[in-house]
Amino acid sequence: MTVTTSAEVSEETYRRLALGELNGRLELHDGRLREKPGMSAEHGDLMTDLMLMLHSQLDRNDYRLRARAFSKS
Numbered sequence: 001m002t003v004t005t006s007a008e009v010s011e012e013t014y015r016r017l018a019l020g021e022l023n024g025r026l027e028l029h030d031g032r033l034r035e036k037p038g039m040s041a042e043h044g045d046l047m048t049d050l051m052l053m054l055h056s057q058l059d060r061n062d063y064r065l066r067a068r069a070f071s072k073s
Contacts, residue, residue, distance in 0.1 A: 009033045 008031035017033065018026040027036050039047070051067050058065070 007032070 009028070011028075014026065014028050014033060025036050026033055028034075047067055051065055055065055
């Protein structure tokens with residue numbers, strides 16, 4: 001499913017939709033709602049590197065790190 005709106009949407013509308021059935025796959029871009037583009041392999045590798053660096057520096061009693069990648073399909 002591809003989601004793009006031509007009209008600007010409010011933050012409240014964005015939160016309701018993005019946190020609802022589309023489970024975080026939406027973003028606001030210039031005030032317009034759109035489906036997040038898929039993540040490239042390079043982007044995924046950078047996200048993994050960042051997670052490893054943060055994990056080694058943060059106290060695991062105070063922080064939990066989670067990352068979710070949406071690959072291109």
